Amino acid sequence: MHQQRIGDQPWLRRLLIGLAFLLVGILLVVPLVAIFAQALSAGLNIFWVNLSDKYTLHAIGLTLLVAALTVPLNLVFGVFLAWLVTRFEFPGRRILMTLIDIPFAVSPVVAGLMYLLLYGSNGWLGSWLMDHDLQLMFAWPGIVMVTVFITCPFVARELIPLMQQQGSSEEEAALSLGASGWQMFRRVTLPNIKCALLYGVVLANARAVGEFGAVSVVSGNIRGETNTLPLHVELLYQDYNLVGAFTSATLLAVLALLTLVVKTFLEWRQQQSAR
């Protein structure tokens, strides 16, 4: 008789799998369904009215703008940083790698406060900016700034381990075969990190769209001006407009689901092409 591994007994396996499904159901599926149920509880008509509310539309626009600015910035910054710390040896490299993680370690609210103290009208840089008639805090640039801060580790964090593991020999091979720096990057580096890069972008995007804490500190919650979707959800909730709050929440949920679909599709395609 062969020795059974742990979990080999059918009843244990069934129990564990059942438990996993139960937890996923309670923690993930039920709340997701609840959002949609709540949003549609007063009927499609009210859902539509809430959706086409001018402040909601503005919040959607602002959120998309923030994501559209943040994600490309992160993409470039993340690739550059990962490239720097994995391909070069320089003093302070380790410190730099630790610094990348600061946005993960610091609470988003604290991050927002830091920006407020620095760039607010009473802040060190803020007063100079005021003199030059530049307002960053309580305006969309501030929201973009803190979102960049919050999301900046995602791309780099995805890339660094991969690039470390892959090493630089393929890039060196490309150079020794006469490739220019750009040719090397486009034809060798980029295809090799494509998957991780995409994953990092998807994560950064999800976070940029959904960030609440840091944004709420610097935005000032001005309806129709500096309200992003997550902030809008909270405002509506505080207004006792439950259906409205959940309607906006469905938008965030749909965005999240879309992100997942895109990610899964990209991964599937990657596997197809790599076979």
Add this chain to the structure above:
Amino acid sequence: MSIQIKQISKQFGDFQALKPLNLTINEGELVGLLGPSGSGKTTLLRIIAGLETADQGQILFSGKDVTQLHVRDRKVGFVFQHYALFRHMTVAENVAFGLDVLPKQQRPSKASIKQQVAELLDKVQLSHLASRYPAQLSGGQKQRIALARALAMQPRMLLLDEPFGALDAKVRKELRRWLRNLHDELGFTSVFVTHDQEEALEVSDRVVVMSQGQIEQEATPQDLYQQPASRFVYDFLGGVNVFEGEVCSTAGHSNNRLQQGKAWVAFPDGHKPQAGQLYLRSHELSLSNQPSATAHLPLTIKAVSLIGAEVRVELEPLDWQSPDLWEVVISHSHYNNWQPQRGDTCFAQPQAGQLFTKNKENQPLALNWTKEHLLIKTA
């Protein structure tokens, strides 16, 4: 294309990877850089290729200074230790890469590139794998593709970093021969790095032995084997037995002996006795049941292994010291006549060896006993 290396040195942090060194590699030569890991051989190869920059010194290709030339402009074929094939490209795309990235004016037409790739794949006998991905190839196949890729840009120089390091023994041997033939056929200058002395001695026209960022010796394989210049080279080439002794003139002993306890080796006639370490290769010794007039080296047999064309006997010094076990190679006929068993005692008789006198790392004293041995035999 000849390569001239002048006073090249390199430091990584606190580690001196290369001490200033000079080396000239002639046009059409196949040179092996041999050394243990950390000896600087790969660093030197990468500096020649331009993948690493030297802290000081100059590199000349056919007399032209290329020290400041970027790797992409040096037109050097470089084969990486783990092949570094582009994993997301097919074999054909890998081989075509060097041609694909040429500036537009110099780039051949698509059809011409395709044809050149086909020819190269034919040359490395892997045409049937053109549409495979690197992950689907064996180590030996990857190595050939890496070579074909490097050859695509028609380099006048081929640099190979541990080209056979990750392959199994049979494929290694085959590829070694193949590389040698390819080198002779295409007539470029080749430099390869290896830590395997057998590989270096078999393939190279000339071997450069390196240790701790310095060149220990450069010589043809024959010269290197016959006249290792230093203790390090001797040790590194391997298969060597060491007998350390003093010259003593205590009563009862003749004073022309290298002595350690009761064990001794007499100096051949015409050599001044000196204390030191006697290096004896495993095939430069014979074994017998009796001590001879020129040596008294009792040994206990620890193991006998019949491998290939010869019989290898592992021995432990009996009542004297040696840093390692001794190893002596005898012929099958000798083995059959003698039938040594584990635990038997026997005596070693040196035929030729090199004596490194105390505190001297190089210029060993060559000693030869064959004549006297013959004298004794005929007597």
